[in-house]
Each structure stands twice: as C-alpha cells, then as structure tokens.
Amino acid sequence: MHSKSDALYFGGFLNGEPTQFIEFADGAINITSPNPVNIxxxxxxxxxxxxxxxxxxxxxVTGNITVSVTFKPSVQRAPVPGK
Known part of the structure; x- marks a missing residue:
C-alpha cells in the first residue's frame, strides 16, 4: 500500500514559478518563502x-537569554543606549 504522504511532487511543465520551496543544492539547503517560516x-x-x-x-526575542562572549580587539562594538 502507498500513500500520498510517501511521495514528493515535482510540479509540471505548465505550472507557474513557485514562490516558496525548499532547495537541496550542492553544499546547502535553502528555504525560500514570501510568508513566515515557523519551526x-x-x-x-x-x-x-x-x-x-x-x-x-x-x-x-521572548524568554531568558544566556550569553557567553569573548570580545576580540578587532571587533567594533555598537554603543549601548543610555550609557
């Protein structure tokens, strides 16, 4: 038995260019979407x-943030507002 969930649809020749897709390129996986991407x-x-x-x-950012930083002399830091 096979299900539609067992397959990938690669589109047809008469379809328009997709606006959202996942590309499995050489050396990278690229996600493109004009809409939000939620994980x-x-x-x-x-x-x-x-x-x-x-x-x-x-x-x-919502939630607690833990930061461990090593500053490098060659890196410029932005000024902190109010200081």
Missing part, C-alpha cells in the same frame, strides 16, 4: 562552526 519543537540546537549570520531590520 515548533521541544528544543532547537544550531551547531555552526563557521558562525551564524542574521540579517533583519527588526528582531524580537
């Missing part, structure tokens, strides 16, 4: 030895 799980872990880059005009 819900009990715990999320990111291991990125090369670093993590976030580019956004505004960032919201």
């Amino acid at each position: 819900k799980c009990s715990t999320a872990n990111i291991t990125a030895p090369g670093g993590v880059n976030v580019t956004t005009p505004e960032m919201h």
Whole structure:
C-alpha cells in the first residue's frame, strides 16, 4: 500500500514559478518563502562552526537569554543606549 504522504511532487511543465520551496543544492539547503517560516519543537540546537549570520531590520526575542562572549580587539562594538 502507498500513500500520498510517501511521495514528493515535482510540479509540471505548465505550472507557474513557485514562490516558496525548499532547495537541496550542492553544499546547502535553502528555504525560500514570501510568508513566515515557523519551526515548533521541544528544543532547537544550531551547531555552526563557521558562525551564524542574521540579517533583519527588526528582531524580537521572548524568554531568558544566556550569553557567553569573548570580545576580540578587532571587533567594533555598537554603543549601548543610555550609557
């Protein structure tokens, strides 16, 4: 027995260009969407030895934040408002 959940749909020749998709490219997995992307799980872990880059005009964080920082002399720090 097979179910539709056992398959992937690759689209047809007459379809328009997709606006949201997951691309399995050489050396990367890319998620593209004009809509929000939501991830819900009990715990999320990111291991990125090369670093993590976030580019956004505004960032919201809810919850406690624990920070462990090593400052490097060559890195410029932004001034803290009110200090």
